[in-house]
Amino acid sequence: xxxxxxxxxxxxxxxxxxxxxxxxxxxxxxxxxxxxxxxxxxxxxxxxxxxxxxxxxxxxxxxxxxxxxxxxxxxxxxxxxxxxxxxxxxxxxxxxxxxxxxxxxxxxxxxxxxxxxxxxxxxxxxxxxxxxxxxxxxxxxxxxxxxxxxxxxxxxxxxxxxxxxxxxxxxxxxxx
Amino acid sequence: xxxxxxxxxxxxxxxxxxxxxxxxxxxxxxxxxxxxxxxxxxxxxxxxxxxxxxxxxxxxxxxxxxxxxxxxxxxxxxxxxxxxxxxxxxxxxxxxxxxxxxxxxxxxxxxxxxxxxxxxxxxxxxxxxxxxxxxxxxxxxxxxxxxxxxxxxxxxxxxxxxxxxxxxxxxxxxxxxxxxxxxxxxxxxxxxxxxxxxxxxxxxxxxxxxxxxxxxxxxxxxxxxxxxxxxxxxxxxxxxxxxxxxxxxxxxxxxxxxxxxxxxxxxxxxxxxxxxxxxxxxxxxxxxxxxxxxxxxxxxxxxxxxxxxxxxxxxxxxxxxxxxxxxxxxxxxxxxxxxxxxxxxxxxxxxxxxxxxxxxxx
Numbered sequence: 001x002x003x004x005x006x007x008x009x010x011x012x013x014x015x016x017x018x019x020x021x022x023x024x025x026x027x028x029x030x031x032x033x034x035x036x037x038x039x040x041x042x043x044x045x046x047x048x049x050x051x052x053x054x055x056x057x058x059x060x061x062x063x064x065x066x067x068x069x070x071x072x073x074x075x076x077x078x079x080x081x082x083x084x085x086x087x088x089x090x091x092x093x094x095x096x097x098x099x100x101x102x103x104x105x106x107x108x109x110x111x112x113x114x115x116x117x118x119x120x121x122x123x124x125x126x127x128x129x130x131x132x133x134x135x136x137x138x139x140x141x142x143x144x145x146x147x148x149x150x151x152x153x154x155x156x157x158x159x160x161x162x163x164x165x166x167x168x169x170x171x172x173x174x175x176x
Numbered sequence: 177x178x179x180x181x182x183x184x185x186x187x188x189x190x191x192x193x194x195x196x197x198x199x200x201x202x203x204x205x206x207x208x209x210x211x212x213x214x215x216x217x218x219x220x221x222x223x224x225x226x227x228x229x230x231x232x233x234x235x236x237x238x239x240x241x242x243x244x245x246x247x248x249x250x251x252x253x254x255x256x257x258x259x260x261x262x263x264x265x266x267x268x269x270x271x272x273x274x275x276x277x278x279x280x281x282x283x284x285x286x287x288x289x290x291x292x293x294x295x296x297x298x299x300x301x302x303x304x305x306x307x308x309x310x311x312x313x314x315x316x317x318x319x320x321x322x323x324x325x326x327x328x329x330x331x332x333x334x335x336x337x338x339x340x341x342x343x344x345x346x347x348x349x350x351x352x353x354x355x356x357x358x359x360x361x362x363x364x365x366x367x368x369x370x371x372x373x374x375x376x377x378x379x380x381x382x383x384x385x386x387x388x389x390x391x392x393x394x395x396x397x398x399x400x401x402x403x404x405x406x407x408x409x410x411x412x413x414x415x416x417x418x419x420x421x422x423x424x425x426x427x428x429x430x431x432x433x434x435x436x437x438x439x440x441x442x443x444x445x446x447x448x449x450x451x452x453x454x455x456x457x458x459x460x461x462x463x464x465x466x467x468x469x470x471x472x473x474x475x476x477x478x479x480x481x482x483x484x485x486x487x488x489x490x491x492x493x494x495x496x497x498x499x500x501x502x503x504x505x506x507x508x509x510x511x512x513x514x515x516x517x518x519x520x521x522x523x524x525x526x527x528x529x530x531x532x533x534x535x536x537x538x
Contacts, residue, residue, distance in 0.1 A: 027274065029277060029327070040320075053309050056309055056313050056316040059319070060315065060316040063320055064322075074330070075342060075345070080272070128308060128309060128368075128369055
């Protein structure tokens with residue numbers, strides 16, 4: 001067994017364990033921290049595949065961005081003594097049955113697919129210039145349109161957020 | 177095995193070769209991991225002790241005092257005595273705290289600083305990880321450290337800790353942007369995110385000289401924003417002693433407190449090392465284009481001395497800030513970032529792109 005395989009099993013074990021803990025934990029912040037572990041271990045997979053760019057994106061966006069936001073909102077809203085109530089039995093059984101169906105479907109697809117071992121594939125570090133050119137490229141496989149649309153969407157979301165929290169000018173304070 | 181102080185690549189290559197000759201490949205790789213890990217651990221400990229001593233001495237000089245002077249000559253063993261005191265102190269368990277998260281938080285903080293340190297080029301051929309996205313990796317990993325601070329503040333179940341953690345979270349999340357943008361300035365200049373390539377690109381002059389005005393602006397922004405990101409004075413609101421006892425680590429004692437304390441100093445070193453690498457050439461000696469004789473004289477000073485010389489110069493600057501400026505209020509702090517630093521760094525990126533397109537740099 002090579003180290004690569006060992007690392008794969010280690011990371012998979014971490015992801016599986018903490019995914020289960022994330023949804024079963026009854027303390028909110030603990031669940032968020034378990035989610036952080038899952039996301040960091042996923043970044044570990046990308047490092048294992050020598051795709052460092054995606055790994056760094058995973059770390060900045062998910063682990064450093066989204067989880068920090070989640071933790072921050074938990075800090076603002078919940079107290080340490082808060083605990084989730086136990087779910088109602090019928091909800092639990094619904095969840096378990098959905099899990100069983102989804103798991104069976106995934107397993108069936110995976111097992112029935114005929115994986116072909118590609119010969120002579122070497123790991124090549126992805127060139128940053130290539131990613132940049134492709135992202136803003138207008139030719140074949142260029143993503144400039146989607147890139148621009150997403151930036152307009154983000155701008156609209158930001159303006160909407162500012163407008164929705166902006167207070168109306170207090171008429172009284174103007175007269176004072 | 178020949179130790180060449182000018183380039184460590186022969187030394188590391190020969191260690192690698194001998195390990196592979198002696199044992200199976202996977203065992204050799206594992207041994208290398210352990211060796212490098214131990215080396216970093218040792219470096220971490222020594223650096224931590226030294227930086228605390230340095231801070232106390234620099235602070236003393238600024239305030240016209242002598243500073244630590246009893247334990248050993250010039251008090252150089254003072255921090256070792258302090259360390260022994262810290263590790264023998266009782267670890268106080270907190271009632272009604274979330275034990276798991278409370279104990280986890282110091283480790284998150286310290287592990288992230290370890291991960292960042294692994295990517296630093298200390299000297300020619302002395303770098304543990306050399307990713308082709310080096311700077312991006314550093315920004316990505318260092319953004320995880322704040323999770324530890326937030327968890328520490330929340331799980332302590334104390335109001336001081338919680339307020340400290342909130343302040344720290346708001347501060348780190350906002351100043352991260354300016355740090356990233358000012359680092360991007362050098363990426364635009366050198367056309368690469370790989371740290372070794374960036375250092376090599378400064379063989380004919382450091383970027384702070386070659387990139388003249390925009391590089392200088394980026395450096396000043398980086399210095400301010402990174403001081404804020406590591407929660408150091410004048411931006412140390414997260415642990416403002418006069419208001420919050422000790423901020424997010426109020427409830428910690430003994431070795432767990434030492435972890436936070438150590439990580440803070442190591443983060444200062446990391447921030448200074450990144451500034452030295454990107455703006456001041458890292459381990460690259462002071463070279464001036466076409467001055468062959470001068471360059472050769474500079475090459476006689478080993479690269480590791482250049483690196484640590486520059487890094488400690490910037491550490492001195494950061495310490496100077498702390499003991500000179502009074503602490504900011506939280507609204508002033510956020511105003512500074514969102515109203516001044518961020519627009520300025522965005523404009524600076526545009527300016528740099530223009531300068532690079534026109535070729536107006538050396």
